[in-house]
Amino acid sequence: MSASGSVSTVSRDDNLVLSSEDSSSPDESDLELGLGLSLGGNCGFKLQQQPASGAQYARIFTAKDFPSSSLSSSSSSLSRTNHASAGSKRSADSVANAASSWLFAFTLLANPKFRTYASWGILGILCTILIDMGPTASQVVGWPPIRAYRRNSMANQAKSVATEEYNSMIEKHKRKNGVVEKTTNGSNKNNGTSRTRTSLFVKVNMDGIPIGRKVDLGTHSCYETLAQTLEDMFHRPTTTITGMRSSIQEHDTRVEATRRSKLLDGTSDFVLTYEDKEGDWMLVGDVPWGMFLGSVKRLRIMRTSEATGLAPRLQESSGRQGNKPI
């Protein structure tokens, strides 16, 4: 009995082993690759791959990196999902990028071969791009391609590199003695749902304190708890491991609001402000929490006296509780 062709197509499909159809032969015409100063698009360069998300990276600009669509960066026809990802600003890079771009431009112009109409166009584009760039949007969603689980683990572990392991060992001995102890209370997720919390670490600086801190906005769900945490962080400055451990615990729990924070109601010498994606410094608390998460880049606890231009209530109540730092 020969292998019959009557084996049903159902089984063939079923196996998901379909014979591949004959594909057309590959196009073997000459590739127009490489860097050429051909006139195309709206700038003098052959356009290289534009990172479609429009984000900037830490790198030396080469000729290939001048995409035309960055000139129209306002037209966001490309999707930009807004997952909170563990963020570290790379503001130093925008300076590096700017410097290297100018260097490149001057190198280009120095070479007589390139002193064409096109290269002046490039210079013009450079100016536009550099003006356009503003603060570096340093994070691209999903890059580098590290599993979310690993990413979250690393973010949490970064705090646990203890220089004095002995202290932390004592700490742990006291708490973990074969007894079940509930410190994490199902609290890595939003209530009830099985959403994964992603970390959103932002820097926090307080006027008058040279060393900054970082806070994970992902563990908070409202302004109260955030302000609470910040008050604790800066009211009780600690460099011991105990302090580090307790802040580690916080990152694994959802912080619960207990009292109204002085930072928010204007009774303190300080106000809580944040820098948003456009580089402006804003008062914390005006927009819904979710919107805040989407636009915050870093926080600053600012002296009320410096917070000029804010609502009268803050200027009235400043100086009322002069004793406490917060």
Added chain:
Amino acid sequence: MNYFPDEVIEHVFGFITSHKERNAVSLVCKSWYKIERMSRQRVFIGNCYAISPEGVIARFPELKSLTLKGKPHFADFNLVPHDWGGILYPWIEAFAKSRVGLEELRLKRMVVSDESLELLSKSFVNFKALVLVSCEGFSTDGLAAVAANCRFLRELDLQENEVEDHRGHWISRFPESCTSLVSLNLACLKGEINLSALERLVARSPNLKSLRLSRAVPLDALQKILMRAPQLVDLGTGSFVHDPASDAYNKLKATILKCKSIKSLSGFLEVAPRCLSAIHPICHNLTSLNLSYAPGIHGNDLIKLIQHCRKLERLWILDCIGDKGLGIVASTCKELQELRVFPSDPYGVGNAAVTEEGLVAISAGCPKLHSLLYFCQQMTNAALITVAKNCSNFTRFRLCILDPIRPDPVTMQPLDEGFGAIVQSCKRLRRLSLSGLLTDRVFLYIGMYAEQLEMLSIAFAGDSDKGMLYVLNGCKKLRKLEIRDSPFGDTALLMDVGKYETMRSLWMSSCEVTLGGCKTLAKNRPMLNVEIINEDDQIDFSSDDRQKVGKMYLYRTLVGPRKDAPEFVWTL
């Protein structure tokens, strides 16, 4: 040609275990199809939406082991919204109803609810093995149900899942009569664990070979557990922090000496580098070492450790080992087959922990290397060409340059030639991930040379549709293609629509594909589900077909559009 009785053929088929081969065998003739399907015990389903659970049961009524994969790979990197799908419950429900004798369940990137775990634990009397990789949606309550009800449980393996930790002593739910455990992997659990219950469980599991503990298990508890299980072959420590001068630490050192069978070591989820010397005595036996979750170990301490590991075949490590450390690996670990170097600081700038030098050293020193995942700051064409010359055995080559469009820093050229050398030299390459500045040329090379390629990941690469076309036309064995942020559009997508039915799936996000293109494809190919993920209401379905699609995921299927798609997912 049926000269043999069915029983003989069935017996012969018993030696054929690979899924591909069994599929091939079933196509020969009706009789073989029937024999194969009745005798198939292990079923692998790479895309849970390609077929329905009822369909699987109808064809393979005797199945005992099921492997299911849910979300697309890029879901690992937060590119797929939660609630996209990949839900387990319908599968358990269907299997329970038809009284399939399920014994093993392996899941990857699926949403597993506590209800499904409970139903699972109560429906399958002989259930033996549960392996969950990158799953979510369950809590320790679900685990408690599995512990309590699966009387013959041998394997509970939780890898990198997001598990909600509730109050409750779920470990204590393993009955005293449960003595069958062979493998227990709890490393991803975040909450506290009843240590004495765990110790008792280990003590009554004489067959336990693999044990991976969570961060909540401190070093002194580890010592007590190891005393009960000196036969372990695979150990994952929890927290490895202690005062090296203490009694507990010295006890651990002595206990470890008794564990002569340990070949695989992982964990160190918290580590005091001064404590690492406790494991030096067992390093000479290690074939697998995973320190990729161990924070803050200095390069020198890593080097001291690695120098004892001459038999190492698999190494997962953080980039703080540095190029120098990789050089030591190259000169010490001559049996190395798989290397993964993860970034310790993914957003760090100028943190040139490992560069192309480390990779070149490894390729020169480790002739058996065939699987690589390498995160680095930079790569040069020259280095890749050298690596290709040194190591032509690669089956998996994944290179991730942290700046995704960085050119060769020496020549400022794209990395086309380097990757081209890799695909030309490594004739058995099955999986490839690209990064760095890349033009269409690299895809020309891939189409020409990567004949065995099954999975390709592209990000921020290429110049035009030609790039994607080279790949689609050239790689005959391509099964999974995932592309993000690359200028491939409708022309490439629609050139050869039949190709996608030979593949498992295609992912394209932030490319140039338009809604109209996707609609055309979906209309022509009813055997494909073309899904658009529409977050933030970016696309109005009734509007312009010329609008670009943010995220598209298409896959072949026998069962048409899925019924559990959330509202932001449109199946065209």
